[in-house]
Amino acid sequence: MNARVEPTPVLRRMRAHDVERVMEIEVGAYPFPWTDGIFRDCIRVGYDCWVLELEGAVVGHAVLAMAAGEAHLLNLTVEAGRQGRGLGRFLLRQLMQRARASDVEVLFLEARPSNLAALRLYRSEGFAQVGTRPSYYPGEQEREDAWVFSLRL
Template structure:
């Protein structure tokens, strides 16, 4: 009996040439995706932008900024066909490591109340709810609040 060996995902910095691939996932998984400009601006601002990929596919990506001992996770996304396999947890752990290396003492993020899977991931990783940002996200028929979460590093 032989086992099928699958390559482990690899993390690497995102570059301008990757944005088209990122946008395909962004537009697939979100009703209100980030724009191409959001990603390009993040790369140009030297935020921590990473791809999580296998040789044949882009599994996910994330964007984080670090300033004044605080990391702000701006985007953490996994392609729909790769979800529910632990990749979000691994990508989040990568950003937590980077935040610590950059001297951050806390990490914050916003999540939609309607995004149960992401909320569960963040809670399991030690994030706690610290507030609400009213009318933060665009939504069908108006706006949706953001749940503000924080984790000590």
């Protein structure tokens, strides 16, 4: 019997020196990625910025803003070649636990209607669509709406 043990992902705070690797993941995952300046600003102002490591390598990242009993998941990204393996779910659940520990009552996020994998993940974790932000995201031909989701923690 050959049992394969999967490595355990590790979540740790994002530091300024991680931004170069975070940008590699971001550019590989999205046609309209965040900029390194956005990540640096998020770290600077004290948002909850995290990287996900697997066997010592950064393979994902997330940014969470929390205030006044609410949290907003601003970014959750897993390296394109590692998507579909449960790492995004692991990262999301870790952030949900951290938000609960900070007395957050509601977690919000936006997703592109065309990002079917993200929509499946968020819905399977109990998020419900609560609104739409018209023309929120840049697109190849025209801007794309954002669907707003929330989850009561």
